Amino acid sequence: MVDLLELSWACAKTHRHQARVLPHRDSTLDPEDENMQDARGRRGAVTTAALRSAVAWSRRQEEQRAWREVARMTGVIMHAFGPGAGPSTPAELVALLHRPLGELLPAAGEASALDTVVLLDADGTLSDEAMEIACDYTQALFDTDADPATEWLPRWAWQRAEQVERQTFRSLIQAGNQAVYTSSRRFIVERPAGDLRWLADERTTATPYAGARQVADYIDIPRDRQFRFGAGEDEVRWWPCPVCRWPMRVRPPIVKCSYGPHEARFRLVDRDGSPPELVKTSTTRLRTPQPQTVAGARCVDPAVWRFVTVPGIPEIALERLRQRFPGLVVQLWPIKDTFDAVISAPDGRTWTVDVKDHTDARGIVDDPPAAQHVVVPSYRKGQVNQLKRLLPEKSVWTVDSFVRHVSDHMRGSAAQ
Template sequence: MARPVTAALRAGYAWSVRREHPQAWREVARMAGVIMRHCGPGRGPVIPAELVALLHQPLGTWLPTADPALAELVVLDEDDHLTDDTYEVGCDYTVEVLAGQEDPGERWLPSWRVHRAEQVEHTTFQRLIIGTDEDYVVGRRFLVENSAGQLLHILDRQTELGLTPLVEFGAIPQDRQWHGFWWACPVCAWPMSVSPSGIVRCHFKPHRATYTLLNGTGKKPLLQPADGSIPPRAARPVDGAVCVDESIWRYIVVPGVVEVRLRDRINAIAGVSADLYPCKDLYDIGVRRTTEESWRFTLDVKDFASAAALANKLIEKPIAAGHLVIPDYRSDQLIELRRLLPGVAIATETQIQKRIRRTMKEGA
């Protein structure tokens, strides 16, 4: 199922940038072929134009799937732009679709639409593991907390921490600028997109960061939060600003925000010590009493939009930690995950924090 979903995402992105990239037309045709081979004769889109039309409809209406989250995924909106769900649900299913042969999309498609999270993480991991365990923790947290900003500040911080370059930083993308300014998502700090209609938002919906651009009265433009959005950060000048690649943002920064936040929440419990990425990421978080050496809790944090996709991943490759932890905003997945993963201890951020506090208090 992952191959046709990845093909749909790649075709959707190609169609959204067809005016800027001549390669886009061939990519849509190529991905239509991938989907046709999956669906079989007489099923699914027959020509590229038909695929484009279907990308505006929920996947479940033309690509049968047992995953409810995937069935509701619409790849392209009415303006032929990728929907936010492609950054959330779609990323759970990204795989290589042209294994064993040259992939022309490698040369121009954004890397998260070509590679799986494991591939992006592995490349960065090779640079992180060169040093000590402490270097690994410092380096990974640095990436999470410095996904964008002024280049000079990032370089100074990197030098201050004694880190060698871990990833490449590039200029703020054009679609995330407005008249020389950009906005960092108040949750992940990566540049938010700016639409021609004046909507500024982080494409990762659980961050609840959607705003309307106002002209304002000062030098810096202002943002008006949409209903349910958290307060925005101030506009920053584009001049001298950089950010990590989109794939690093989606596969390392976004989940890392939850990992760092949870570690800090647990570490605030009296008498408790919480360590990030012990033994170079054997677990995401190890928890113990401050007076002890051994871990009492080992946690692996997973943030998937699809409970089914997460369960399939963990059945294929079980976690080494004693507890699987999902973000609070995924709490509606608990019942389904416990059904799909019997025997696995599963909790939300808040639940595991309370469990640890209670256990440490009772001395159990």
């Protein structure tokens, strides 16, 4: 057990250090914009600290450094709030991690998807919402070299999406080969998990992945995504999400994808000593996946799945246009991902497209897309009107409405 006095010292030390680490206000902004920037910055810092604390707390049994991490993050939050506000001890912070984040975060003046997120379930395990939603808001609290927790905290808890993406594809970007970049990225999106030998065969022999390199590490299937139904090595199973193909979380009798919008939810049917089966409980039209043997299986790191595989699914969905209209050219991730797609019609019409899958539309606005057409997954259709208002110079669509738009153009062009 870590000494509580030591934890309090670590908490206070981090509180003092954060004064040098958290970003300063931009003095060039007018007071109203400055206050908004400051509020978003503080909410981002508190969200990151809360997420890291929740991950640490869920691993406290096997990781002694978890206790100190909770203390350090309490210090971060103390600094973000200032004297007399927010949790002042690690115990107070842990209690709040079982509550909706809106009770912990500084006021934002508007509703946020974060407000209802609960990071820790009643039994102290990390919630799916932590990986689905909260990691969208992470920011750098310390220089990586000065952050000892990066040795054991998962990357998605402390790195931003663009950092994971840059590290994953750094060698391909430097090599300058667009075809290899595209096939390698496609492989991670379409083959994020499977038997290791099968994955190797797919990458080296399947036509869609010609030239693909192994740019991401494939790790053992995480323990919380396995189900054991017997004592033998071959009597452990996992199930791929029918949408993203990454291992679903297993908490008997529930098996579900950790990315909520995929709506992949199933009930586990365990028949004494026989391989288990799933029964779909969601109303979405999805196939029920077959159980896969854990022995010999691997999957991409959770950060790569969350920040490369998941957003890549609606990007690749745009290729359905090429299949429907001969002569239409769809280039995915051209110029090393300057855009997510460039679509060219035979009559010379061209669309530059960025596909954005953010929990909060503000995350898109804060980092405006380069493309003229901003496309969100159909499960984010509620963001379209807000994005049209906040990005008036862009054309904003859902994937389905954009596909219809291009289809209408192609039919009209063919009729002339």
